[in-house]
Amino acid sequence: MTATTITVNPTTEQVLAEIAAMLADVLADIGPHSAEIAMGTSFNDDLEFESIDMVSLAVLLNARWGERVNFAEFVAGKHLDELIALTVGELVYHVVDGLAVTQASRR
Amino acid sequence: MTFHEVAGLRFHVERLGPSDRPPAATVVLVHGFPADTLATYYFTVAPALAEAGLDVVMYDQRGHGRTTRPDSGYQLERFVEDLPALLDELGIAGPVHLVGNCFGGMVAFGMAVLHPDRVASIFAIESEPATPDWAIQLAPSLHHGRTDPNLEESIASITAEHGSHMGRLALRAARMLRTTSLARDILASELLLDPMEFWQIRCPVFAVYAADSDLVGLADRLPHALPDCRTAVVAEQDHFVLSGAPEQISALILDWLAEQGVAVTLPTTPGLRAAS
Numbered sequence: 001m002t003a004t005t006i007t008v009n010p011t012t013e014q015v016l017a018e019i020a021a022m023l024a025d026v027l028a029d030i031g032p033h034s035a036e037i038a039m040g041t042s043f044n045d046d047l048e049f050e051s052i053d054m055v056s057l058a059v060l061l062n063a064r065w066g067e068r069v070n071f072a073e074f075v076a077g078k079h080l081d082e083l084i085a086l087t088v089g090e091l092v093y094h095v096v097d098g099l100a101v102t103q104a105s106r107r
Numbered sequence: 108m109t110f111h112e113v114a115g116l117r118f119h120v121e122r123l124g125p126s127d128r129p130p131a132a133t134v135v136l137v138h139g140f141p142a143d144t145l146a147t148y149y150f151t152v153a154p155a156l157a158e159a160g161l162d163v164v165m166y167d168q169r170g171h172g173r174t175t176r177p178d179s180g181y182q183l184e185r186f187v188e189d190l191p192a193l194l195d196e197l198g199i200a201g202p203v204h205l206v207g208n209c210f211g212g213m214v215a216f217g218m219a220v221l222h223p224d225r226v227a228s229i230f231a232i233e234s235e236p237a238t239p240d241w242a243i244q245l246a247p248s249l250h251h252g253r254t255d256p257n258l259e260e261s262i263a264s265i266t267a268e269h270g271s272h273m274g275r276l277a278l279r280a281a282r283m284l285r286t287t288s289l290a291r292d293i294l295a296s297e298l299l300l301d302p303m304e305f306w307q308i309r310c311p312v313f314a315v316y317a318a319d320s321d322l323v324g325l326a327d328r329l330p331h332a333l334p335d336c337r338t339a340v341v342a343e344q345d346h347f348v349l350s351g352a353p354e355q356i357s358a359l360i361l362d363w364l365a366e367q368g369v370a371v372t373l374p375t376t377p378g379l380r381a382a383s
Contacts, residue, residue, distance in 0.1 A: 050275055051146035052172045055121065058149070059108050067126075080150055080350060084272050 012039075015095045019088060022060045026053050039089030051080050061095070069098040108173065113192045114185075119173035120166045120197070121145055123157035130162035131370040132227075134204045134360075135190070137168070137211030141252075141289060142280035144172030147208065151353035152360060159361050159371040164203075166193060168214070170287060181292035183237055183299065187217035191225055202227040204364060208349050212314075213237040217298050219308045228367050230360050231314040233346050235325055236333075239299045249290035252281050305332045312336040313363045315356065317344035 010018075020037040027047060043049040061071050074094050075083055109120045124130050134156060136148040145165035157163045167174035168186055194203065204227045207215035212234025219226045235241070255261055258281055266274030284290050300307070312333050316326045318340050326338040339359060344351045361371050 044270075044272055048271075048275060050144075050272070050279070051150065052144040052167070055144075055146045055149045056108055056173070059121065075150055078150075080146070081270060081272060083150065 010096065010099060012092060012096055015099075016088070016092050018064065019061075019092055019095070022057060022064070023047065023088070025060065026056045037088055039087065039092060041088040043086055043088070044084045049084050051084065054080075054083055065095065065099065069095050110173075111193060111196045113196050114169075114189055116169055116175040116177060116189075118166050118169075118175075118189070118193055119145070120164065120193070121149060121153075122165070122197075123153050123163040125157060125160045128160060131160040132204060132364065133162040133164060133199055133201075134206060134364070135164045135166075135194070137190070137205060137207040137214050138165075138171070139209035139211050140168065140171065141249075141283045142171075142276040143208070143211075146172070147349060148206075151349055152206075152357040155354075155357040156360060159373065161364070161369075161371060164197065164199070168211075170283060170289065176283070176287065178286070179288040179292065181287060181289040183213060183217055183293065183296035184221070185292075186214045187221055187298060190214065190218050191222050194225065201225075204228050204230070204367065204369070206230045206232070206360060207234055208232045209234050209346070213241075216300075216308055219310050220298070220300070223307075223309060226310045228311045228363070229308075229313070230363050231312060232349050232356065233316060233320055233322055234314065235322070235329060236300050236302075236305055236308060237296065237298065238302060242294050242296065242299055246290075246294055249284060249293065253284040253290050255281070302332050306334055309334055311367060313359070314338045315348070315359060316340050317346060317348040317351075318342045319345040320348070322346070 016037075016039060023037055037047075041047060043054070047053075058071050058075075061069060074091070109122070111118050111120055136145070136153065138145055138147050145167050148165050153163050153165060169189055170176040170181060194200075202225050205215040205218060207213070207229065209232070212229070212231035213236065215226070215229045215231060216234075216236040219229060262274050262278050262281070265277045312335060314325065314329050314336060316323045316338065323340060326340050329338055330336045341348050341352055341355055349356055361373055364371050365373065
């Protein structure tokens with residue numbers, strides 16, 4: 001018998017698409033089109049994020065997924081520079097993990 | 108993101124609070140200048156203060172962050188007067204506890220002078236009341252930021268030494284100084300206080316300095332100049348102590364507010380009780 005984890009919530013691609021749309025919103029004046037944002041996109045190097053942009057993204061994340069994603073826990077212990085240095089993919093995986101409904105099944 | 112129209116400008120405000128009970132008190136976090144924003148608080152002390160039961164109000168000051176950037180109107184008293192107007196707009200009538208970082212502390216001290224009935228206490232980080240001497244000493248660096256002919260090289264040098272994010276912040280500061288009258292206005296502020304006038308700041312004050320900061324000498328001097336002031340020094344930190352030691356700063360703020368009679372829930376996590 002093996003315990004298997006089944007994820008029934010949004011796929012990585014779906015979460016990436018939602019976060020890309022948020023990023024296009026946050027960077028409305030200067031930012032890239034959401035289609036140009038990929039898992040490897042860096043907040044710092046590619047999007048030239050400033051800390052205030054990260055606040056705007058956090059607000060949108062909280063509005064969309066609330067405490068289920070727990071962005072506060074994600075940023076806890078990270079300095080601003082470390083946050084800015086993240087990739088979009090790292091955030092996507094955090095969201096996917098937070099939303100994942102897991103259940104152990106036996107086969 | 109929440110925006111409020113105050114003094115003809117659109118102010119960006121973020122507010123955090125306890126999710127499971129009414130807040131014990133309101134604390135307003137005031138950031139520095141000329142490249143600072145409310146983000147400096149949002150990702151450092153604000154979550155811990157909200158979790159401790161406080162209504163935490165953060166805003167981007169005029170010309171900063173996502174708040175409107177007017178061409179002029181950057182005298183200290185203009186920054187100060189934004190605060191009671193914003194509190195009115197938010198429906199916060201009673202006295203609030205202020206936390207001010209660097210220039211934000213000067214805004215807090217100015218608020219205590221102009222609106223003493225609206226300030227319950229001040230927690231100042233790497234700050235002092237703004238004096239004519241302060242403005243005179245600041246003038247050369249503001250002038251340099253405004254006129255530096257080698258701006259690109261300067262930014263490249265900051266980027267090489269401190270990373271691209273710091274480089275962008277420096278560029279943002281330079282743009283602010285070049286496109287507004289901030290440098291000139293600060294020097295023309297009417298609210299600059301002679302130390303002999305510090306008695307006007309009557310509320311309880313707790314001022315924190317960093318051991319490796321140029322301002323650390325104030326830890327000894329300020330309690331002699333203000334009617335009700337204590338200080339503390341955080342070891343192994345520089346001027347950017349708020350970002351460098353957020354756990355210590357939030358623990359000091361919570362201890363200070365508890366001492367002021369605010370029913371905060373002090374954290375039990377050992378890592379959050381590391382203040383010396």
